[in-house]
Amino acid sequence: MDSPVGPLTIASGDEGLESIRFGRNIPTSVVAAPGPGSAALGQLRQYFAGKRQQFDLPLALAGTPFQLSVWEELSRIPYGETRSYGQIADRLGKHGAARAVGMANHVNPIPIIIPCHRVVRHDGSLTGYAGGLNIKESLLSLEGALTIKEQKATGAGARGRSTAVGPSLFA
Numbered sequence: 001m002d003s004p005v006g007p008l009t010i011a012s013g014d015e016g017l018e019s020i021r022f023g024r025n026i027p028t029s030v031v032a033a034p035g036p037g038s039a040a041l042g043q044l045r046q047y048f049a050g051k052r053q054q055f056d057l058p059l060a061l062a063g064t065p066f067q068l069s070v071w072e073e074l075s076r077i078p079y080g081e082t083r084s085y086g087q088i089a090d091r092l093g094k095h096g097a098a099r100a101v102g103m104a105n106h107v108n109p110i111p112i113i114i115p116c117h118r119v120v121r122h123d124g125s126l127t128g129y130a131g132g133l134n135i136k137e138s139l140l141s142l143e144g145a146l147t148i149k150e151q152k153a154t155g156a157g158a159r160g161r162s163t164a165v166g167p168s169l170f171a
């Protein structure tokens with residue numbers, strides 16, 4: 001799919017959406033007909049048009065229990081807000097595991113829908129993103145995201161709109 005942040009390649013299988021990659025190359029089969037892949041295309045188009053803040057798609061996630069817990073926590077970051085790697089680790093009861101959270105973010109197979117772009121450094125600055133920092137910045141801008149510094153200044157904190165991707169995500 002062509003998107004405002006460049007081409008995205010979407011792969012899905014019988015169980016649900018398997019991956020979104022930046023660019024046009026992917027090592028698994030791509031579904032362009034009815035199914036999770038085509039539903040993802042429609043919902044991503046709505047997201048980029050500013051008409052969708054939540055995704056409702058079946059996901060076929062493969063990862064370690066820790067990675068799955070990180071990805072689930074990422075899905076709880078409200079649209080338009082950010083969290084630090086350390087905040088995610090703390091919410092998982094893994095104080096001091098910010099680097100491990102960063103590694104789980106790095107291998108997130110379904111960026112945008114599992115919003116790893118909403119995770120920033122403890123000081124609110126942008127760091128690392130599979131699609132490049134310019135794409136991370138574009139996604140945060142699209143959402144009107146508040147940085148951690150801005151959240152503290154406005155008292156926004158954990159308030160905001162939910163981005164849970166639906167009950168089928170981590171069931």
